[in-house]
Amino acid sequence: MKYYPFIQVDAFTQKALGGNPCAVFFNCEEMLDETMLAVTREMNLSESAFVLPSKIADFGARFFTPMGEIPMAGHPTIATIHALMDIGQLILEKETTSVTLELKVGPIPVEIYAPKGEMVQITMSQKTPKFLKIHEPEEVLSIFGLTKDDLAENSPIQTVSTGTPQLMIHVRDLIALRKINVDSYAYQILHQKGDWFSSHVFCLQGITEMGKTFARHLSPPPDLFEDPFTGSATGGMAAYLWHYHHLEKPDFIAEQGHWLNRPGQAFVQVIGNRDNIKTVKVGGTAVTVLTGKLQLPD
Numbered sequence: 001m002k003y004y005p006f007i008q009v010d011a012f013t014q015k016a017l018g019g020n021p022c023a024v025f026f027n028c029e030e031m032l033d034e035t036m037l038a039v040t041r042e043m044n045l046s047e048s049a050f051v052l053p054s055k056i057a058d059f060g061a062r063f064f065t066p067m068g069e070i071p072m073a074g075h076p077t078i079a080t081i082h083a084l085m086d087i088g089q090l091i092l093e094k095e096t097t098s099v100t101l102e103l104k105v106g107p108i109p110v111e112i113y114a115p116k117g118e119m120v121q122i123t124m125s126q127k128t129p130k131f132l133k134i135h136e137p138e139e140v141l142s143i144f145g146l147t148k149d150d151l152a153e154n155s156p157i158q159t160v161s162t163g164t165p166q167l168m169i170h171v172r173d174l175i176a177l178r179k180i181n182v183d184s185y186a187y188q189i190l191h192q193k194g195d196w197f198s199s200h201v202f203c204l205q206g207i208t209e210m211g212k213t214f215a216r217h218l219s220p221p222p223d224l225f226e227d228p229f230t231g232s233a234t235g236g237m238a239a240y241l242w243h244y245h246h247l248e249k250p251d252f253i254a255e256q257g258h259w260l261n262r263p264g265q266a267f268v269q270v271i272g273n274r275d276n277i278k279t280v281k282v283g284g285t286a287v288t289v290l291t292g293k294l295q296l297p298d
Helices: 033-043 074-086 137-144 174-178 184-193 231-243
Strands: 002-011 020-025 048-052 059-065 068-070 096-103 106-113 121-125 130-135 157-161 165-170 198-203 213-218 251-256 264-273 276-284 286-296
Touching (some): 002 074, 020 033, 033 068, 074 096, 074 231, 130 137, 137 165, 137 184, 157 231, 198 231, 231 251
Parallel strands (some): 213 251
Antiparallel strands (some): 096 106, 198 213
16 A cells, blocks of 8 residues: 555634645655546545645645646645645744745745744745636626626626636625526536636625625536635736726735635735736635545555
C-alpha cells in the first residue's frame, strides 16, 4: 500500500467548520492525474490540493475539483500554505514571510502575516485580470431564475479571469441573490458552450457590518452545486467591480457562505488603476479540522 498524509483545512474562516474545506495531501509527486481526480471525488469537497516539489517556486501544488484540474484557486492556496505551516515544512521566522506556490498558471506570490509567530493572515496575489467575453443577458439570466431587473446598473455579464475564468453576474441586492433558482440541465448546456469554469453571482451588500460584498458561487455537476467561499472568483469579482467603477476604494471585505451555514470572509485589495489592474490580493485565515492518512493500493 501507499500512504499519503493529509490535513483538512477550513479556509477563509477563524473558526472550525466555517469557510470552505479543502483536503491537502502531501508527497504527491508520483501520484497520477487520474488518482488525484478520484481522490478529490472521494473526499466529496469542492476542491482538494496535492503538494509537490517545485523547481521554480518554494512549493508546488495541483488543485482538483470533482470535474477536473483547476488552474488556480483561492481557498486551496490558503489551505495549502496553512497546512505546510502546520506540518513544519514552512517555518515563519519573521513578522511577514513571502513564499511562492507553483500552480498550473505558474508561480503565485503568497505573504503570511504572523506577528509574534502566530498566523494572522495568508494573502495571495492573483494573476493580472483578463476581461473576456461579454454574454447576452437573454442567454444567461433565465437559467439562474433571474431577469434583467435583477442586474445592477452598468453591469455586463462577463467572463473575468485572475487565473481561472469565471462568469461574473452582478445583481442589485441580496434579494436578487437569494432568489436564484438554477435550471441544472440548462446550466450544464450553458457551461459546455462557455469560456468559464463556474459562475459567481454577487452584490454590493454584506451580511455583516464589515462586509462590502456577498456572493454565491455556482458550479455544474459533478462539482458541488454551491461553493462556500471562492478565493479566485473573489479576485475576479474585485477586478470587475473596480474596473466598472462600482467601488470607491480598492480594498474591502468580501463575504460568502453564510446562507450555507459556513460563513467566510476575505480581505481584498485591487492593485492598479481601473483600466490597468496589475493584480488582486485576496487574503484570509484558516483552521485545521482533520488530520489523516490516505491509503491506496501500490
